[in-house]
Amino acid sequence: MSTDVHVSSLQRGGRLAGRGIGRLFVWSWVLFSLAMLVWLILAAFKRNNSVFRDLWALPDSNEIQNFRDAWDLLNLARTTLNSVLTVGGGTALTMAVAAPAAYALTRMYFRGASPLISFFALGIGVPVHAIIIPLFVGLSEVNLTNNLWGLTLTYMGVSIPFAVFLMTGFFRSLPSELEEAAVMEGAGPLRVFFVMLPLARPGMVASALIVAVGLWNEFLLALVLTYDVDKRTIGVGLLNTFGAMRYTSNWVGLFASVVIMLTPLIILYTWMSRRIIEGLTVGATK
Amino acid sequence: MASISLHAVTKRFDDIGPPALSEVDLEIEDGEFIVLVGPSGCGKTTLLRIVAGLETATTGELLIGGSDISGVPAGDRNIAMVFQNYALFPHLTVAENIGFGLKIRGTSKAERRTTVERVASLLGLSPYLERRPGELSGGQRQRVAMGRAIVRQPAAFLMDEPLSNLDAKLRVEMRAEISRMQRRLNATTIYVTHDQTEAMTMGDRVVVLNKGVVQQIASPADLYRYPANAFVAQFIGAPTMNMLVGSIAGGRLVVGTAQLKVPERFESADGPVLVGARPEHVHIGDRGIGHLGGHVVLVEHLGKEVQVHLEIDVPLDIDDAHGDASEAFVATVDPSEAPVEGSDVDIVLDLDQVHLFDRDSGLTLTRP
């Protein structure tokens, strides 16, 4: 018995060492990610001719000018408004149509529901690139290019498959007794839906967050479907700033714009990351 | 309040296999409390759901208050259902949960409030009206579910194992409370349970289902004393009734090597039979005075009584729902009479209390 214990403690030592190395690796990865972020933020406060000289030097002066440049160039008031309109609108509308659809697909037991679910899921696999050409032509036919409504509609279209996919997972996991209880009390289908809706709220919030973050960072559709300055979204704005700053070699300004765009995301993320992550995983694991 | 009648109700979920319910006939009087029992999967829930309108019968007729309501949707049947896990809306307060049905029906806000408050005080829920279900104990939730059911004065109550989620102690209390409530409201009630005690104590009549077929409909006492067939006999009562294989020939009841006098009640019987003896009707004596020989396998001291597990040399008829049970014969005796484990004993059947069943059909040979 005692030898057993001895051998196993040796093994255990090995295991612990292995685990130690593993943890070290995990922490270096985490540190690396954080370092990238910190570096970007630091760089945003540096001066153009020093930013690449001493990489980890602290900013020698806090160059608020960088942020002013970035702010002006990003045309932040306008692009933010556009992004809020299209991303917010697109997300809200997506949820407005995807929630009832997901509900009906999982809870109404009609013939063809299951193939329809698959059909929606199919859309997740369609790359934007595969549709953007005819989409562009089609939207211009109905005068919806260079138009925030058109962009919002497109955002809805590209978000619906994933939103439906995530939310069918949520609705499926709801107990049917509640529905039956509502039916017994005389509620009609619409009423039953609204009874069930609050129950799916965590799922809806999570889906909405995931959709919104995706759209917030989107720029290909925005770039191709709109071109007016006053219709630019923040993603395109950043891309343009990227261009301008690089041509003028205003790297620090560029980092400042990145920081500006990142700030709301960091705040949102530290606040809601659990929601986002859990929402994502319910859809994927259910 | 209303009577409920099922005429030859059959329900099939698929084309293959036996139906979930088969030719069920059941007449429930206005105000009656009916308990539905049976092994798992026998169709209890299905029957309830058909009455509720959550399921449609494949064939047969369903009448509530005398009129056929097969085509009437669940919401319009004026029936209330208490679900096993209560199905309370987690996002609504107690008051809103109770008042949900009224709201759906468009009752005015003021009226709703007074009604809900009345019901809540009836159930002792008044202090909790603004809480949500998540903040209530199991027993309180159960009462909210009851409240939602009674608030709109339905024609009938359906309850599907409403106590099975509660712990033993609370179950005893809620059992008494539901009985009392039902008596006060005098509401027609169908109550599904798989709990022996609930079955025996709550209902006016008990319906025993097995594999979708009604086995017996009777008062609890009659069910216990006069089971209509071997299934009911074994299903009702715990520990289960011991069932021995025997036969009657020439006026003697032959069980294993024992030749017993056939009790008067059965004198007309003849041929292969099953002999049923409840554990409390089995006595244990010393070698030489009993009917059958047995070997004590296990003695379980339950405090006020002792359960003696025996191996006997007579074939037993084991309830086929649990076909893999080890063949055991159980006697319940007074602690003072407990034999020693491992000893060989004599077994005496209380012939005045034994049941005889036809070995083929399983039907009782006892005439009550």
Add this chain to the structure above:
Amino acid sequence: MASISLHAVTKRFDDIGPPALSEVDLEIEDGEFIVLVGPSGCGKTTLLRIVAGLETATTGELLIGGSDISGVPAGDRNIAMVFQNYALFPHLTVAENIGFGLKIRGTSKAERRTTVERVASLLGLSPYLERRPGELSGGQRQRVAMGRAIVRQPAAFLMDEPLSNLDAKLRVEMRAEISRMQRRLNATTIYVTHDQTEAMTMGDRVVVLNKGVVQQIASPADLYRYPANAFVAQFIGAPTMNMLVGSIAGGRLVVGTAQLKVPERFESADGPVLVGARPEHVHIGDRGIGHLGGHVVLVEHLGKEVQVHLEIDVPLDIDDAHGDASEAFVATVDPSEAPVEGSDVDIVLDLDQVHLFDRDSGLTLTRP
């Protein structure tokens, strides 16, 4: 096989609040069957997991087979555990589940096969070896879990409410089977349950825990007859022991308005007491001959006996775990003696059988 000793084992999950286990001392002999009972959250599972090595004690000593194994990881303790829900691997067949431990230990394929087959036939699982857990009934799964535990002949078995997921009937059968199995293997066993019957029937000794503190360690019969304190008295036995508030003064036992003779056993007692009477030690008579007056609230016919719920005019000491219980006093009587619901009756306590407890400490005043 091995003995298990716990010396002053304390377990804290957090720094605030009382510990989950506090100063537990327990000596389990080689081959003994110990049952662990107690209300929910009292630390039963925690104790088991400490023995298994899935949890480490905060302080205290744990010896298996005489040697301290606090630092030995679970896998090296040679202990098998049967989980409440069996923890069968859903992706493995019955044979693979049973043989899992052998495989992990690198036993050769051939040897594994023969061992698994032997165990399977022992447990009557041979026909199911190729099935997956999802395709088995509850009882069969339970046996697979047992099989996985016994296949590698561990020093001890730990079982955490292994029967709680089974239906009542199956539970009775599996209970007997586990007892028999344990006797055959003569394996040291710690068995956690919250089921009265299991506690009373299965163990050599029963450990009653409450809030992490050992209340009593005794044989089932002693536990029932000589509960060490009011908690044990009320915890063991169903329906629970009725507990009345009384006092002894001047050689008289005063309960409500009744002045009773103090049984000989308690003559030295004095001051405030609790009077415990099990339902079967309460008799009901006509007005005028009893000790106390009561009102019959509910009569439950359980077949072989009747439970009478009474309202009495003496304060009751209610188990605070169920503080919201309606104050009920229960008597179990013979069907022939059942009173009528709603009637007023006299209650006679069997003074030879009542228990007295110190009202402050709850400790028994009975000397066994």
Add this chain to the structure above:
Amino acid sequence: GNDDDSDVSPTTEAVSESESDAGDGSAVAPEPEDDGGAVAPEPEDDGDTPEPEGEDGTLRYFSMWNEGEPQQEVLQGIIDSFEEDTGVEVDVLWAGREVLTSVRAALSAGDPVDLIGFEAEPLAGALVNTGETRSLASVLEQQIPGEDVMVGDVIPSSFLDIYAVDGEPHIMPYVVNSSGIHYDGRRLTELGIERPKTWDEFIAASLAAGENAVQHDGLINFYNAYWLYWLIVRHGGPGAFNAAASDPTGEAWRSDAIAGAVEDLVELVESGALAEGYEGSNWPIAQQEWANGNGTFNINGTWLASETASYSSEGFEYRLLPFPTTEGGFESAEVYQIGWVVPQAADSPRAAQDFIAYALNSERLAGMVDVAKNLVPRSDIGVPPDLQDAVDMLAASPAGHRPYDGVQGDYPEYWIEFMLLDDQLFFGQISGEEFIDRIAAKTAEYWDSQ
């Protein structure tokens, strides 16, 4: 800047002249001066009689500049004064280098695009060559507001002819760049190296210049292509590269001239003169280092001075070396124009033309020189000090040629495939022979599939 403000009054007159048939109430249009007869496609324009009606005084201008770039600031100043002077509202889109994506989006949505400003080569490839732009012949006849000259007088026809269609100009340049090899004048002096003239001298100078002699951002494919294209043009003369690219058989790649060019390039690659890691240098890393004094030469467009101005080391002396000559080769200068086109689909072509003429005013255009540090097509405007060499080079050159000899503009798809092979050669992954074999085959294959 404030230059523009001083031009207010003359411009008003000038514009009113050309606004003759605009019928725009807001514009002052006293004399209906005829400018129609001069231009051939005019009848076509007149065919769309309602078109001028649609001109509600708005000019839709898509520009290649990003907001914040100096060129954009200069143009914005011009636009502001144009609006003030003429009452025409200029709706400008600073679209960045992917301006054509936006143009395409607007055009296919039926939105008007009146004026596009971009590099001439992609304009030629994407729009001019496919007939989607208007002739600007009439602009040449327009007087430049505020000056006594016509556009045709100040913009050399040699620039215009490069992209002419049927002899008529379609792209009107406002910036003229070129390319060559840049260096810090001081540094060469310090190193005691003579300014090299020929390829051999250049190689020798590079080797003498020490580490990282030739800085190069190798991740930009078209920077890599500078070397080979220049060498081919030097060895085979202007048009040689274009001819090779457009030879359907691909055999033109096997000429001696190209063999010589390839050989020279391989010499450079193998010489070790290129800075270490040039093949993985992510723009603008190399030019940044070069400007910081780490390295001597950098091949680039003439915009390099303005691009690196903000971080170049103190006292940096911007000098430009014309691409080195080869023995028995040709001399010519690259003319890299940035200009305007007016699309066929324009709603207000007239306003667009007016704007072109307006912006070409010497004082206004001077901003491009003074602020943006670019060269402009008008020789009567000054020269940014750092680009004197470039001006000299252009002036001294006996001939001009298109950037990349027009291959990029004329055959954009082919250009991509070319760059892919060129990279391999330039990174030393394939030998010169291999390169020639492959590019010849590729060329034949490409033309085969057209």
Add this chain to the structure above:
Amino acid sequence: MGVPSTMDVSPPHLRHDGRRAGAFIAPALAIYLAIIMAPTVATVWISFTEWRGIGDSPEFVGLENYRHLLKSDTFWGSFNRTLAILIAGGLVVFFFSFVFTMLLREMRAKRFIRAVLFFPNIVPPVALAIAWGVLLAPRNGLLNGFLEAIGLESATRTWLAPDLIFRSVIAGLVWIYTGFFITILMAGVDRIPKHFYEAADLEGATPRQKLFRVTLPLTWDVLSVAAVLWVITAIKTFEFIYAFGGSGTDPSISTWTLPVQVYAVALGNRSPIFALGQGSAIAVIMLALVGVLVVLVRRIMRRRGVEF
């Protein structure tokens, strides 16, 4: 597992004819059809035409576009790189995700770590690309600077040289997506009841045995979803690569993948080609690739279907 022909299994109160459910689904379906499905079909058609999309009308050319692509080195480069992301990137992403998930399971800061690792997934790809470019710059990049600082000068590389640049891109994608897949796998692993691990512990299983005998089999369905998601993600990846090359400077051809090429050929780029037919043909090939691979992955990982 279709519905039995004559019997209705679903409860009648919840069963609805198509019409009622239709009202719930119609809006989403309509937009989905209009924005995703119709253009998808149109793309297939356009891929058989030659079309510049400015004023001209499509001219049917049959398989010409495809034939052209098959001969194009650029296309094959993009195609191979896409596959490289898919396979090499996939292996690395899944390897790390698994190792991390296992390690994180027992780490106290697992929530925090997971949140940090997931973070790149919500950062604009442009920003990530900028950061990545700065990191890998050859001479004054953060990575080489770091390596020099810790005395590993021999380990410095020209990370963006042609032979490494794509690996660097893949490394960037791995950095971004590992967090995403860790999250999904962790959710799968967290779903596994603790008692399975305890049962394995009691049997003395090593971490590796637990991985292969408990974790893997019990997360198989989640893994299969993750694999499908990876296929889609890998083939779709565009923003990071595109922005990595910079704006206004076309991404270096040595980093092109299929979506980048679609963009370059059909939509934009500095010197645009506007070959809509050809762009569509590449898009169709991408679609086919997604379709084939998703089916393949699901077949390989078959067992208990996961909604897709």
